[in-house]
Amino acid sequence: MLHTVNKSPFERTNLKSCLRLAGKGDAIMLIEDAVYAAVQGTAVADTMAGAKDDFQVYVMGPDLDARGISRDSVIDGINVVGYDGFVDLVVEHETSQAWL
Amino acid sequence: MLHTVNKSPFERTNLKSCLRLAGKGDAIMLIEDAVYAAVQGTAVADTMAGAKDDFQVYVMGPDLDARGISRDSVIDGINVVGYDGFVDLVVEHETSQAWL
């Protein structure tokens, strides 16, 4: 299963709900304001560093760029993809769940 | 100063930011989905029970009613008001800040 999260982990609990309900090995795609969750050195970085052991975590490159977040600052093991990579993830997983 | 909060404390951090920035003795008006913060026996009830020592806390009665939250279940010391009471609070305080 593919989970998409689009809200900032600092302001909303969407990511937390996603992590509670996602199954081991599921893919999580961080888009829009959720890309802040993928960055090193923040107050939520530890949560995400832990999450990537249980899940495959992806982050939308164009959304990082728009927000001025360097791709180098992304937590190791989180994969930066583009819209085409997002499409591939949707194709690879039978079901998508958007944590709106 | 009067602070208004309209978001659920379970889903968003608006109330937390309000409590961090509000000055001692300020008034806090809980409206819309923030009325859930005024209810006894929830995971955030302790925070609010503490907050009412530092602030004057009010909750919108019609928003409680709409959501099926009994006025009897409101934490002691939090005052239930209507739209007219909200107007009075705005008049009593020189500045209103909406924690959107």
Next chain:
Amino acid sequence: MKIGILVNEGPFNHQASDSAYQFTKAAIEKGHQVLRVFFYYDGVNNANKLAEPQSDDRNVSKRWTELAKQHRIDLVVCIAAALRRGIKEDILADGFRISGLGQLIEIGIAADRTVVFGD
């Protein structure tokens, strides 16, 4: 007392416009003067007169129109936000007018209280 209101969200999707309406009505009933209600961001969508909610639901736009008529309230829609979202004179509900963002700053300066409703 002179009160000004800012509405940041459109009808139905968020409660902001409902809360602002109930607040405005209560303020008038208490004898206060509501100088102006300013609609910004998606709030401009409140002025779309084509809205036809189900018969058992409130009509948010019409309700503003009626309140404005009854109490001579100035309902102002921000022109820049409205253009961006396609709210134009052709579909503008009665009682609303389109004007610049300066009309919001005027509220802040001229009113004794400014109250914001949003998401």
Next chain:
Amino acid sequence: MKIGILVNEGPFNHQASDSAYQFTKAAIEKGHQVLRVFFYYDGVNNANKLAEPQSDDRNVSKRWTELAKQHRIDLVVCIAAALRRGIKEDILADGFRISGLGQLIEIGIAADRTVVFGD
């Protein structure tokens, strides 16, 4: 692969429609078939043809129209959500059509994948 898209938010106020557009474009470029894009909740506001964003910004509604024309994508606006918000034939952008919510359930049944974009 057959993909269906649900857009829950209007233009500009949230990024949902932008993300959905970029995703749809990328899916088509990869050779997938986008069966239908369904607009629900405030998403119906994407179909307002009166929108005139600033010249240095994207035109969200027009961009959908052009993508639909180029790739024969079915853009469907939910009639109930649209009526509530005042999106009617008079102001409906090219390439969009108004229909029932059943058209969304059809996506779920007929498409291999359904992807939701919202707030």
Next chain:
Amino acid sequence: MEDEFQGTLETEGVRKNFMFLNRKAPYGSIYAQEIQEMVLISAAFEQNTAVVFMDDGVYQIKKGQDTSATGMKNFSPTYGIFQMEKEDAEEDEDVDVVWHIVVEKESMEARGLTPEDFVIDVEVMDAAELQKLMAEQDVILTG
């Protein structure tokens, strides 16, 4: 080609698992109300249906809603139709669709609620059980 645009998609004979995931409180935003319409329309397509209330979504089915003073529409009676659809699906031998109406236990408890607080009968599932149900879905719609 042109009829593709106006036509209906081929759905005959396909039965999928649809989940409608409710995570938002009622009235503060419209999602709870408009997703109801999705569920009702979906029922006509005879798909397997799971309506899930988690996070603030559990508040949607709280008993005793009275919206008169806010001027909004009380849409909570409509949840009764969900329950009827579920009962119909269970009783009608010609229809073999499966319905679930689920509340996530963790969300319910964090809000101090119990199944007696709800306007309809629900299955209470913990996060692990709900995760399994979610993994069985073909389509998850949310708002």
Next chain:
Amino acid sequence: MEDEFQGTLETEGVRKNFMFLNRKAPYGSIYAQEIQEMVLISAAFEQNTAVVFMDDGVYQIKKGQDTSATGMKNFSPTYGIFQMEKEDAEEDEDVDVVWHIVVEKESMEARGLTPEDFVIDVEVMDAAELQKLMAEQDVILTG
């Protein structure tokens, strides 16, 4: 009476303290972009102005924004105008309005950011200092 509807409100000779409170991240929603227009228009009214970035609002002024691949408009250069307005207000002896451009320290640090990360010069205030500034305001606008 009819001109009340079309007229402008009396603002002559009044100077108030206006705060524009930015708490939302850019691009995910439009608030950051449209509140910029409020600040710019407000400047023409020569009011005391405090532009505050707290919570996810601190991300609004992050350096290096490049929106090309999302197709959105990069509005971060406009913050430079805020700084110019502030500098003008400080330098022009005929104008005695006060400008503040503030970042809340706690919000900045939680996001691993420093003042060097921002496109404009900011005053960093902790919550206690910001609370004092907030208490001095006549009008607080937000989105």
